[in-house]
Amino acid sequence: MVAVTKRYGATVAVDAISYRFRSDSYTCLLGPSGCGKSSTLRMIAGHESISDGSVVLAGRDISTLPPAQRGTAMMFQNYALFPHLSVLDNVAFSLKMKGTGTSERHARAREMLELVDLTDLADRMPDQLSGGQQQRVALARALITRPQVLLLDEPLSALDPFLRIRMRGELRKLQKELGISFIHVTHGQDEALALADDIIVMNNAVIEQAGPARDVFNAPATRFVAQFMGGHNVVALPDGHFAIRTDAVSVTEPTQGAVEGNVTAVEYQGTHVSLSARITGDQEVMALIPDTTFFANPHHPGDRIGLHWDANDQHKLTA
Numbered sequence: 001m002v003a004v005t006k007r008y009g010a011t012v013a014v015d016a017i018s019y020r021f022r023s024d025s026y027t028c029l030l031g032p033s034g035c036g037k038s039s040t041l042r043m044i045a046g047h048e049s050i051s052d053g054s055v056v057l058a059g060r061d062i063s064t065l066p067p068a069q070r071g072t073a074m075m076f077q078n079y080a081l082f083p084h085l086s087v088l089d090n091v092a093f094s095l096k097m098k099g100t101g102t103s104e105r106h107a108r109a110r111e112m113l114e115l116v117d118l119t120d121l122a123d124r125m126p127d128q129l130s131g132g133q134q135q136r137v138a139l140a141r142a143l144i145t146r147p148q149v150l151l152l153d154e155p156l157s158a159l160d161p162f163l164r165i166r167m168r169g170e171l172r173k174l175q176k177e178l179g180i181s182f183i184h185v186t187h188g189q190d191e192a193l194a195l196a197d198d199i200i201v202m203n204n205a206v207i208e209q210a211g212p213a214r215d216v217f218n219a220p221a222t223r224f225v226a227q228f229m230g231g232h233n234v235v236a237l238p239d240g241h242f243a244i245r246t247d248a249v250s251v252t253e254p255t256q257g258a259v260e261g262n263v264t265a266v267e268y269q270g271t272h273v274s275l276s277a278r279i280t281g282d283q284e285v286m287a288l289i290p291d292t293t294f295f296a297n298p299h300h301p302g303d304r305i306g307l308h309w310d311a312n313d314q315h316k317l318t319a
């Protein structure tokens with residue numbers, strides 16, 4: 001259970017957020033730059049003091065404990081490996097600090113390297129590793145402390161797009177295998193959707209919405225969440241603002257009963273075509289159409305069209 005506030009002088013970086021993390025789940029803290037997600041993670045880790053509130057892990061208030069005694073472990077964005085230590089000694093480092101003997105700590109470090117599939121590189125130095133390999137060493141180094149919760153701050157941002165997608169799969173698999181909780185900070189909605197059981201969307205130091213990933217995507221509560229998660233239109237109708245998924249909008253000739261609009265842009269995206277149209281009130285609506293459907297009856301910028309969606313696909317927004 002995390003209920004915290006963080007102030008830096010007059011800046012309120014985290015404003016009385018409160019959330020009960022589900023045990024053994026993968027949770028992503030998602031939001032734009034500066035919304036307070038890293039500060040939240042650092043307060044859980046113990047790298048930042050809590051201005052108000054507390055962090056309780058499995059019934060134990062860990063708010064004032066030093067990082068190493070919390071039952072959490074943190075993996076940093078830049079991996080922070082020690083350049084003068086071998087891979088094995090990097091992984092074994094925290095055990096050395098605890099006074100564990102050489103043979104035991106090396107045995108445990110080898111177990112961790114096996115877990116992240118790096119057994120063959122135990123004797124290398126960090127500068128002889130690729131970015132993806134360095135990241136796995138950092139993971140092994142965090143996991144050797146047997147944390148109940150692994151905290152990850154933008155762990156994939158230093159990787160190229162191909163490796164990022166591969167590591168995504170590995171993180172997810174590792175979390176399920178270990179059966180511990182992962183709390184992962186990211187500003188990428190695609191990353192959060194790919195990884196998370198639960199997503200917490202933060203904006204301006206508060207939680208905008210939190211819940212299972214599919215619920216947050218399918219039923220955004222606010223305009224901010226709908227726009228930040230992507231894949232939605234936000235439309236102002238006489239009875240309020242609504243979110244409508246772009247793939248729930250279909251396009252026909254202008255007919256009675258349909259919302260009419262003028263096509264402003266057509267973008268081919270391979271499997272789909274994204275068509276934008278301007279409707280009354282100077283609003284833009286996007287329809288994501290399967291490519292075969294679109295090319296059976298293509299439309300072009302300037303065409304007058306009808307736009308349809310099911311009333312059930314219309315989600316009322318609260319703000």
Ligand SMILES: Nc1ncnc2c1ncn2[C@@H]1O[C@H](COP(=O)(O)OP(=O)(O)OP(=O)(O)O)[C@@H](O)[C@H]1O
Pocket residue numbers: 008011012013031032033034035036037038039040187
């Ligand atoms: N040590 C600090 N001193 C003063 N202000 C800080 C400090 N650290 C963060 N802040 C401010 O607190 C706010 C939240 O920062 P935080 O790093 O938690 O955001 P974030 O969502 O993680 O952003 P990013 O994705 O850019 O890391 C920002 O306005 C930031 O400028």
